Each structure stands twice: as C-alpha cells, then as structure tokens.
Amino acid sequence: MPKSPRTQEEVEVVKEQILDTALQLIIEDGFNNLSMRKIAARLDITATTIYNYYTGKNELNLMIYIRGFEILYGMMREKRDDCDDPARRVEGMIRAYVDFALAFPDYYDIMFNMHTPKYSDYIGTDMEPLAFREKQIALKCFEIILVEIREMTGTVATEVEEFFHYTTLRFWSDLHGIISLYNSRVLYEVDEGSDRILARRVDDLVLSLLQLKEANESGNLDPTYHPIHPAGGSE
Structure with a gap:
C-alpha cells in the first residue's frame, strides 16, 4: 500500500x-x-x-533569519508589554536582546556576525519577496526600541529623528560588541570573570540610556545635536 x-x-x-x-x-x-x-x-x-x-539553500537562509528575528522580536515585545513605564520597557528590551543572544548563540551568530546573503543580495531574484519579508521582521526589532527611546525622552519631533536613530544604533553597536566578545569566549580569555563583565557592561549601557530620560527631564537633553556632525565639524 x-x-x-x-x-x-x-x-x-x-x-x-x-x-x-x-x-x-x-x-x-x-x-x-x-x-x-x-x-x-x-x-x-x-x-x-x-x-x-x-526550494534551495537561499530559502533556508532566509527562513533561518525569519525564525531568529521572530524569536527576538517576541522576546523584546514581551518585555515591552510587561510594564507601562517607557524607561523600564527600554531596559527590559535590552535585557531581552541579551537573553536571546545567550540562549540562541547560533542564531545570533548568523543574524549579526556571519557573512550570509541579505535582502540586497536577493533584489531582482525569485527570493526577493521572501527576503523583503525577512528584512521587515528584522527592522521591527530595531524600531520597537527606537519608539520606546523616543517615548522615554518625551521628544517625538520629526526634526530630531536623526538623534534617536543614531542613539539607538550607537547603543546597539556597543551591546553587540560585548555580546560577541562573550559568545566567542574571547572575553573569557582576557578575564575569567566574563559573566561578571558582561553583566556589568549591560548595566552600564542600560544606565546610559536611562540617563537620556534624566537629561530630558532636567532640560539638558539637546536632541537637535547630531553626533554625526559634532560642533565645530564640517556639515
């Protein structure tokens, strides 16, 4: 039969x-x-x-990205929805990002470290629609925390969008750096207390972001300042 x-x-x-x-x-x-x-x-x-x-290895590549970013977004969204305070939501999502990186190191490596085809590599191919879907899911992970940083500072004017975009990228790159050092065990080779170093650095980054709220409340936040073009620099 x-x-x-x-x-x-x-x-x-x-x-x-x-x-x-x-x-x-x-x-x-x-x-x-x-x-x-x-x-x-x-x-x-x-x-x-x-x-x-x-259909082949390219679909598998994109589906790995989609699954990874869906897991990451779900973990970040859960922390965002846990409380009403924007500052605490930002902190929760940062810690969710770290939790994802440590719980799913292979996904994290492929998503953020390894040289594998991205959306731009699939433009004009049969995989472009699926690649576009993957990119949109990935961008949601960036945008969810960008929105909360804006809300945390209480400043949402479109003319300061570059400030928030750059600030989010800057903190993300710092966070990614310490996570990559930890996951690769390079940090352990330098300091056997790598768990402590990771935890302390994440705390530092969380504190730095929360200080944006304090600066705004005290009137010392200048979101019209563009870090890409420092004062006295060329436009």
Missing part, C-alpha cells in the same frame, strides 16, 4: 528538522558550503525529499 501523506504536524516537524540542520551546517562550514546533499546526509534522507519542503 502507498504511504499515507504526512499530516500538517508531521510536515512542520520535518521542516523544522531541515531548518535546524541547515543552521548547524552554516555555523560549521559557512553558507557558501551549504548544500541540499549535505543536509540530506546529516538527516539520512534524500536531497529530493528536502526539495519537497524548500
């Missing part, structure tokens, strides 16, 4: 297994060395079977 078709639940399980295996192979060998044959060999199935679920 012919085999019964898989249930939807069984299909999802197989797709997850393929995606998880692709993730591990990218971490081990890089995206350029990923192939359906290697995934099939790891799962003890045929490459043809994989094509029943995914």
Whole structure:
C-alpha cells in the first residue's frame, strides 16, 4: 500500500528538522558550503525529499533569519508589554536582546556576525519577496526600541529623528560588541570573570540610556545635536 501523506504536524516537524540542520551546517562550514546533499546526509534522507519542503539553500537562509528575528522580536515585545513605564520597557528590551543572544548563540551568530546573503543580495531574484519579508521582521526589532527611546525622552519631533536613530544604533553597536566578545569566549580569555563583565557592561549601557530620560527631564537633553556632525565639524 502507498504511504499515507504526512499530516500538517508531521510536515512542520520535518521542516523544522531541515531548518535546524541547515543552521548547524552554516555555523560549521559557512553558507557558501551549504548544500541540499549535505543536509540530506546529516538527516539520512534524500536531497529530493528536502526539495519537497524548500526550494534551495537561499530559502533556508532566509527562513533561518525569519525564525531568529521572530524569536527576538517576541522576546523584546514581551518585555515591552510587561510594564507601562517607557524607561523600564527600554531596559527590559535590552535585557531581552541579551537573553536571546545567550540562549540562541547560533542564531545570533548568523543574524549579526556571519557573512550570509541579505535582502540586497536577493533584489531582482525569485527570493526577493521572501527576503523583503525577512528584512521587515528584522527592522521591527530595531524600531520597537527606537519608539520606546523616543517615548522615554518625551521628544517625538520629526526634526530630531536623526538623534534617536543614531542613539539607538550607537547603543546597539556597543551591546553587540560585548555580546560577541562573550559568545566567542574571547572575553573569557582576557578575564575569567566574563559573566561578571558582561553583566556589568549591560548595566552600564542600560544606565546610559536611562540617563537620556534624566537629561530630558532636567532640560539638558539637546536632541537637535547630531553626533554625526559634532560642533565645530564640517556639515
């Protein structure tokens, strides 16, 4: 008798297994060395079977990004929704970002460190619509905290948008730096108290962001100042 078709639940399980295996192979060998044959060999199935679920390595790459950013956004949104105070929401989302990076280091590495194709690489290809979807999900993770930083300072005028955009990028880059040093174990090689160093640096970054609120309340925040063009610098 012919085999019964898989249930939807069984299909999802197989797709997850393929995606998880692709993730591990990218971490081990890089995206350029990923192939359906290697995934099939790891799962003890045929490459043809994989094509029943995914069109190829580029779809797998984008689906890994989508899944990772959906998890990250969900964790950040949960912290945002936990309280009404914008400053506490900002702090919660920063700590959620760190929790994601430590709980899902392979995803974090692919999403933020490894050289894999991004949206711009797929423009003009069959993968462009899926790549656009991935980019929109990724941008939500940036925008959710940008909105809260604006609200925390109580300043939402469009003419100071560059200030908030740059400030969010600056703190993100600082946070990413310490996380990458920690996850790669480079930080441990420098200081065996790497857990303590990470926690302290995250606390420092949270405090620095919260000081924006204090500066605004005391009248010392100048959101019209553009850090990209310091005073006395050229426009």
